[in-house]
Amino acid sequence: MNSLRSLFLVAACCCSALIASNLASAQYTLTVESSPAITAGLTTYRFYVDMQDATDRMSAVFGNDQASLLVNTPGGAFNSPFNSSWNASGINPAFLPVFPDLADDTYATIGLTGPASTSGIAGAADPSIVEDATQPITPYFLTPGATNLESTTLTGASWYVLNTAANGLPDANLQVLVMQVTTAGDISGQINYQVFPLGVGADQAQVSTEFSGAGTFGGDTGGGDIEGCTDDMACNFNADATLDDGSCLMLDECGVCGGNGIPAGDCDCDGNIL
Incomplete structure (x- = not known):
């Protein structure tokens, strides 16, 4: 119990430190890609943080009272009953041939589209999460038809991996997947993320950007x-x-x-x- 409490406190402090830093960099943009979902009438949106170097590491996605984390899907988010997790660890590859729409599931992630154990990435780790019990964000990734993810409180929320997790490194396109959302309608909101340039935690960079639909967004310091x-x-x-x-x-x-x-x-x- 003490170790879990310590992990929560460390993660919460990290989340607060994101706002305190002035190192947000214009180079780490957000790219949202869209494609038709397997389920007819739905569109799958994938959110990627664009890195600049193969050694840059994705650390966390976060939100709190100083940098709101918002995802709006008026048409409802598709959440498969076969993924019981808020992240991609519940997408069992063995189930996909039988339940192909499991691939459309809405989930949070750091560089993974399934469990770390089956990713083929040596040193990969499933992301962890901290959230305010009065405003949890996990229901958005678990509730069929969810329309709103919001983290705006002092405690806030964050999903993250440690700097040692290999899935924090960018793919061949110098991108790291941080979220997938499948919905029948529009999507918009604001996302905040932390990157360790060249893998150096002391040089953390934070970016806050608004998005609407597919495209490349942000890269500024959050409206300074x-x-x-x-x-x-x-x-x-x-x-x-x-x-x-x-x-x-x-x-x-x-x-x-x-x-x-x-x-x-x-x-x-x-x-x-x-």
Whole structure:
């Protein structure tokens, strides 16, 4: 019991640390791919984090009161009765020939489409999860027709693998699968994830991005301010700036942006004394 409690505390602290870090990187985008599901009328969406190097490691997907984890599927998520787990570990390959729609199941993952033990990846490990008991996210991956996953509390939630898990490494396309959702309608929301660049945990990078349907999304730091001059009367006005950094400059009488004007004793802008 003590070891389980310690694991929960470590994971919860890790989840909180994700927000504290300012190392989120624009290079780790989210790609959502869609394809027709085996079940007629449904579409399967696969969520991949795009890595930059073969040694980058996917660490966690998370949500809390500072970075909401949201998945909206108004048409309902398909959850197979033959996968009793919130992750892909319950997708038994032996069942697929008999129950092919098991492959359509909605699940959370870190780099796996089935149990780690049958993945063929040496050193693979099934992901673990921590979640707020007052706002659990596991029901979304277990309830047929689920329409909403939400993690917005202080405690929040996270599914993760340790830095030693080989399935945290990217595939041949430099991607790591983090979620599969099958639904009859639209899909949208926000996802937050942590990456260890080059496998170095101390250099953790966190990204928060919104998504809608299929495509490549995000890669920013979650909507931080852009510093610059916000005075539209200034000669160095930055229309993209959202936070004034005190750098605004004005044209002097010689038309120089931020210039000192005509020096004492000079009579024109070329420095000539008339």
